[in-house]
Amino acid sequence: MSTIAAFYGGKSILITGATGFLGKVLMEKLFRTSPDLKVIYILVRPKAGQTLQQRVFQILDSKLFEKVKEVCPNVHEKIRAIYADLNQNDFAISKEDMQELLSCTNIIFHCAATVRFDDTLRHAVQLNVTATRQLLLMASQMPKLEAFIHISTAYSNCNLKHIDEVIYPCPVEPKKIIDSLEWLDDAIIDEITPKLIRDWPNIYTYTKALGEMVVQQESRNLNIAIIRPSIVGATWQEPFPGWVDNINGPNGIIIATGKGFLRAIKATPMAVADVIPVDTVVNLMLAVGWYTAVHRPKSTLVYHITSGNMNPCNWHKMGVQVLATFEKIPFERPFRRPNANFTSNSFTSQYWNAVSHRAPAIIYDCYLRLTGRKPRMTKLMNRLLRTVSMLEYFINRSWEWSTYNTEMLMSELSPEDQRVFNFDVRQLNWLEYIENYVLGVKKYLLKEDMAGIPKAKQRLKRSCTPYSTL
């Protein structure tokens, strides 16, 4: 019997960000391995015209939860969705709900965040910093709380090259920033943002660093741990390979390349592609929750969950395998035959953008106009190139993350826990993982029918553009 799975039995667990990519996989694993847990409280806001209940039903009815329904048939009764907006005071939680959360919660997993690179400083601070402070305040009033697990990112200190499992101080105190955002108007905030974020590449990574500082400052006597994943990718093994549900990180690039929109990118081929499967991250989170609650380390431990130092893959290898997979399982109705070039030279990159991206988009829009249709390709291409430019920082550099705490934790697990909550990324076979990843993007994101593959392959054979060697 797994010690970790048994630990979560009978527990009341509070998850923020449960409707997000990581949150869903976390809930799935919890229900599957500890079906006797008492309840999972999730803080949810209504969204896109859906009520809280509709959002929960949609998640539980998805393919991701198919196995859970076999193991835990009463899963619907074990999820308690609580109306909450983390942007508001006290999260706009009702008094009764707040009372229940304060008196019953045993473990908190704080996953909610804005992960947009282009968010406003005001909104990103509100969600990634102030809301974290507010949640810690709530946690300090929970008599039954055993552990508070805060999810950060391995890139919260990406202004450094070597990153240890410690909390680094930020140049400006989070409290000062929170206070000043209360009275500064948006125009002034926009003006001072570059000065504040200094050598961080975007507001997201900067506010995640501030969030960690808040955790350190407001930890009181709580049992806290911080987890820093690198680029979270599709599932590796559980509940099945290749599950993915948003267009963040590599996902959007895989779609754009597979559909033939994107054919060149400014990337350093030998830079480490530090992708980490989402199920690996979740396994570590659950192991950390157990360890923090049971072993009560004296200080807040930081855990890196990255792939680069244990089992490195680079962008070249990843790109080659992604392209090879498009040959076997092409996406439907591509704009052009998928092709790819990596260049680390800015001039060459601009050349490719003009010749291989903007010009074909303009020509295609002319064709649409001539045939009486609305032009759309130039707009789409501009948006895509803007997205790519925001990711460039991360695909042209490599970082070294130390993983002493993560390795220590692995050695603390029983053989059974090492199997059930496997976060040993050395066992990952990249070629197999990437193939499943691309297949997952096709199935779960693009929702393309696998029966269409032979036809798509035939179409690909007829197009003559050769693949580049990257």
Ligand SMILES: CCCCCCCCCCCCCCCCCCCCCCCC(=O)SCCNC(=O)CCNC(=O)[C@H](O)C(C)(C)COP(=O)(O)OP(=O)(O)OC[C@H]1O[C@@H](n2cnc3c(N)ncnc32)[C@H](O)[C@@H]1OP(=O)(O)O
């Ligand atoms: C050609 C060469 C390639 C050759 C090789 C082949 C591929 C090889 C694979 C390798 C790829 C290499 C690139 C990988 C780069 C990875 C770097 C990642 C770095 C991460 C570092 C930090 C990690 C983290 O800690 S956090 C997670 C990362 N966060 C993000 O990734 C967020 C980044 N995104 C943004 O900030 C924004 O989305 C932005 C600014 C990029 C774009 O904003 P914009 O306003 O233009 O668009 P959106 O509003 O976001 O959406 C556009 C469009 O999509 C719809 N949409 C949004 N979300 C979803 C969803 N979940 N599912 C489905 N659809 C979604 C949205 O509704 C919009 O549609 P409309 O119809 O237009 O409304």
Ligand SMILES: NC(=O)C1=CN([C@@H]2O[C@H](COP(=O)(O)OP(=O)(O)OC[C@H]3O[C@@H](n4cnc5c(N)ncnc54)[C@H](OP(=O)(O)O)[C@@H]3O)[C@@H](O)[C@H]2O)C=CC1
């Ligand atoms: N994905 C990645 O590559 C990486 C992610 N991380 C970290 O992991 C965590 C989870 O990321 P991920 O799952 O990818 O992100 P998602 O964007 O998929 O999920 C974000 C979650 O936060 C919730 N949320 C956002 N704003 C509010 C609000 N005002 N009130 C209530 N809930 C809100 C969202 O709810 P809603 O559904 O209503 O929008 C959603 O559930 C984050 O802390 C992120 O920084 C770290 C490294 C890499």
